Amino acid sequence: MPRCKFAAWLARPSSCVAIVGASGWVGMALADQVLATRPDLAPNRLRLFGSSPRDLKLPNRQAHMEPLDQAARLGDGDWLVLHAAIVGDDRVEGGDPAEVRRRNDTLLNQVLGLAETGQTRRLVAFSSGAAHRPNAGSAARRAYATMKRDHEAAAAEWGRRTGRAVLIPRVFNLGGPFINHAEAYALGDFILALARRGRIAIGAADPVFRGFVHVSEMARVVLDMAVDEAQSAEPFDIGGAEVVELGALALVVGEALGRADPAIDRPEPGDGPGDWYVGDGRRYQSALFRRGEAPTPLARIVADTVAYLEATGALAGAPDGA
Structure with a gap:
């Protein structure tokens, strides 16, 4: 029998959720699954x-997003605080790694401060x-890592100091709705390239392997894990059940866009x-199993990514037959 811990927890009138970075890919998926x-x-x-x-338009509701640096106290309730925000180098003039780090350090401290207000x-x-x-x-990648x-x-030290529980998921490769900055990800780039230009370019001569997870599946699993007292603060990987080389991924993208070759x-x-x-993915896949779900197949992940990009108009100007 599936055990959807988050649904049972959210049914309590005292249960509340705060999502930081709600307009991002992961944040939108989390908000969508909470409201679903x-x-x-x-x-x-x-x-x-x-x-x-x-104002943030979600599939089930239009919601208002508050500025984090002016946030009122969380106040009464039993709160989950979900930090899915990132200040990317595209938001820093010149992409200076030191400034990127400073802004993200400030962001994390704001989130930790918010979590202490309830x-x-x-x-x-x-x-x-x-x-x-x-x-x-590169130097920028090393600085980010x-x-x-x-x-x-x-975050782990904050948990020990305050006595509050912490969960640290490490995200690898996602697909599905709410994708933003699509060109920055191999899956998004392949879809846009094939739809707009009729070709996919892969720069790597050596093999490149990835394991994709549907973002909505991840959101459901992480929300269940967040209310599971048995989960530890040890970081864990959001690991997919399928491993795919980029050449094979390009073929799946072709199928999703109606181009078999x-x-x-x-x-x-x-x-x-x-x-x-x-x-x-062992810890993540175990939690997925306990929900009564099977891993989302790669073809479905790609198809849902295509559908979202098409719905948002990102595939506009695609050549005939795309």
């Missing part, structure tokens, strides 16, 4: 935070699979070991 669980949830029991006030049941601090590889890639590791440690530009295979960015 309880569509009639009172506005004061779901508070959404971002860098500035704005009876916080658990802080969920989303991290990145990059934390596994602090010495890999180091920051994520440091923020994991800071998509044009793919890629160098001749190299002799390097390739790149694996997959994650150890």
